[in-house]
Amino acid sequence: MAMHRRDFLKLSALAGLSVSGCGALRETTSSQNLNARVVIVGGGIGGVTAAKYLRRFAPNLQVTLIEPSTEYVTCPVSNWVIGGTRDIKSITQKYDALRTRHGAKVVHDLVTQIDVEAKVVTTKSGAKFNYDRLIASPGIEMKWDSIEGYNEAASEIVPHAWKAGAQTLLLRKQLEEMKDGGVVMIAVPANPFRCPPGPYERASLIANYLKQYKPKSKLIILDAKDNFSKQPLFIQGWKDLYGYDTPNSLIKWVPASEDGKVTAVDVKRKTLRTEFASHQADVLNVIPPQQAGLIARQTGLTNESGWCPVDAVTWESKIHPNVHVIGDASIAGKMPKSAFSANSQAKACAAAVVSLLQGDDPAASKYMNTCYSLLSPKYGISVAMVYQINDDGVIDEIAGAGGVSPATGNKQLEATFAENWYDNIMADIFA
Ligand SMILES: Cc1cc2nc3c(=O)[nH]c(=O)nc-3n(C[C@H](O)[C@H](O)[C@H](O)COP(=O)(O)OP(=O)(O)OC[C@H]3O[C@@H](n4cnc5c(N)ncnc54)[C@H](O)[C@@H]3O)c2cc1C
Incomplete structure (x- = not known):
């Protein structure tokens, strides 16, 4: 039975939900003749997924992805590198398949201007790209100076490691160089920020390293919140693994209500200040508050929150037509800022862009997210959720x-699932 293009795209949008599980998105013959220009800004999780799936949905579409780096180091699993159980090479992805297998044009350059009226993108090298539709997935920027004393220069001494690569290696190096008996301190921001469970996974995997190699050391989390993602499972795991809540606990968590919110950093003295106290550390990791990537703000795609309001079906900006924003930079209702979310959104957005270019009505998708966290290499936990667009147009x-993995569940199996998830989603994006 013949399938209408519109039906296919509806199906595609739905299939896009199941990310790593289904993998059944196939090239369609129905969009063969679509020959429009789509420019994608940002070659991270959202951008590369969108580029690949646009070409699969409409093989003649002219897709140009612009990204300054020639390789992409993933934030997912970067905490494992910081904890010393993976090397950075194993989380470094390449753009070859996107170029050669999927036929997108990949340009390594920085986008410095998006002219939304003329529909032209300009890069640092002066190149210009016309588009019919643009998809931006520029990720996050730190809100420098929202914590006194913490700016970009300070992050070269006290890493945030919230963008993977050199920052990841810097934090790892400082942990290796720390004496046994040292204090590691992590400052965690209030919501919303990239990867809500990420700081607590990081704390766990650093604790795992300290337990093995520097057992007299301590790790303190100073938090700008009173509760966090998968909290009961993390606390239980910290009790199982790191003596949490005992006098010898390796990990201490200080919530905002107990003066956990960091207000200032002295990078030279390695000191964090909260409202009522000053805390001395040997290794500091400051994760500052965040906002949408700079180019989104420069283009006027953000609102007063610092993030980009979008239509939940098409991911088209509510501010500038013909520009779509996906991933961490977007305001995505209840969806967390995660790689899984960005991948899911990118597929729905790609399907919507093809529909719009063909003059069809885009179909509403349902979305999915699962976030795995390791508390040690053999102790995993997860949270999963399915999302739909409500009557107010909000996800x-x-x-x-969905829900969290069971407290009595098999933690080793969850840890294996976490590894499998990473391999599957990377294959879905970069292969
Ligand atoms: C420590 C840590 C652990 C994490 N673990 C997980 C996990 O286990 N599971 C999970 O689902 N998520 C995880 N995440 C979250 C995940 O990394 C992000 O949600 C995801 O990368 C968002 O994708 P994105 O496309 O929005 O942004 P990114 O992947 O950051 O991509 C943005 C890209 O845009 C490029 N860019 C920016 N500005 C420009 C410009 N002007 N011109 C051209 N290119 C530009 C950047 O160079 C970058 O490559 C983790 C995050 C952290 C920090």
């Missing part, structure tokens, strides 16, 4: 559709 959780 909301489907009650009962």
Whole structure:
């Protein structure tokens, strides 16, 4: 039976939900003649997924992805590198398949201007690219100076390691050089920020390293919040593994209500200041508050929150037509800022862009997210959720559709799932 293009795209959008599980998105013959120009800004999780799936949905579409780096170091699994159980090479992805297998044009350059009226993108090298539709997935920028004394220069001494690469290696090096008996301190921001469970996974994997190699040391988390993602499972794991809540606990978590919010950093003295106290550390990791990537703000795609309001079906900006924003930079209702979310959004956005270019009505998708965290290499936990667009056009959780992994579940199996998830989603994006 013949399938209408519109039906296919609806199906595609739905299939896009199941990211690593389904992998059944196939090239369609129905969009063969679509020959428009789509420019993608940012070659991270969202951007590369969108580029690949645009070409799969519409093989003649002219897709140009612009990204300054020639390789992409993933934030997912970068905490494992910081904890010393993986090397950085194993989380470094290349753009070859996107270019050669999927036929997108990949340009290594920085986008310095998006002219939304003329529909032209300009790069640092002066090159110009016309587009019919643009997809921006520029990720995050740190809100420098929102913590006194913490700016870009300071992050070269006290890493945030919230963008993977050199920052990841810097934090790892400082941990290796720290004496046994040292104090590691992590400052965690209030919501919303990239990867809500990430700081607590990082704390766990650093604790795992300290337990093995520097057992007299301590790790303190100073938090600008009173609760966090998968908290009961993390606390249980810290009790199982690191003596949490005992006098010898390796990990201490200080919530905002107990003066955990960091207000200032002295990078030279390795000191963090909260409202009522000053804390001395040997290794400091400051994760500052965040906002949408600079180019989104420069283009006027952000609102007063610092993030980009978008239509939940098409991911088209509510501010500038013909520009779509996906991934961490977007305001995505209840979806967390995660790689899984960005990948799911990118597929729905790609399908919507093809529909719009063909003059069709885009179909509403349901979305999915799963976030795995390791508390040690053999102790994993997870949270999963399915989302739909509610009557107000906002992405909301489907009650009962997800949840956290069971407290009594098999933690080793969850750790294996976490590895498999990484391999699968990387293959879905970069292969
Ligand atoms: C420590 C840590 C652990 C994490 N673990 C997980 C996990 O286990 N699971 C999970 O789902 N998520 C995880 N995440 C979150 C995940 O990394 C992000 O949510 C995801 O990368 C978002 O994708 P994105 O496309 O929005 O941004 P990114 O992947 O950051 O991509 C943005 C890209 O845009 C490029 N760019 C920016 N500005 C420009 C410009 N002007 N011109 C051209 N290019 C530009 C950047 O160079 C970058 O490559 C983790 C994050 C951290 C920090």
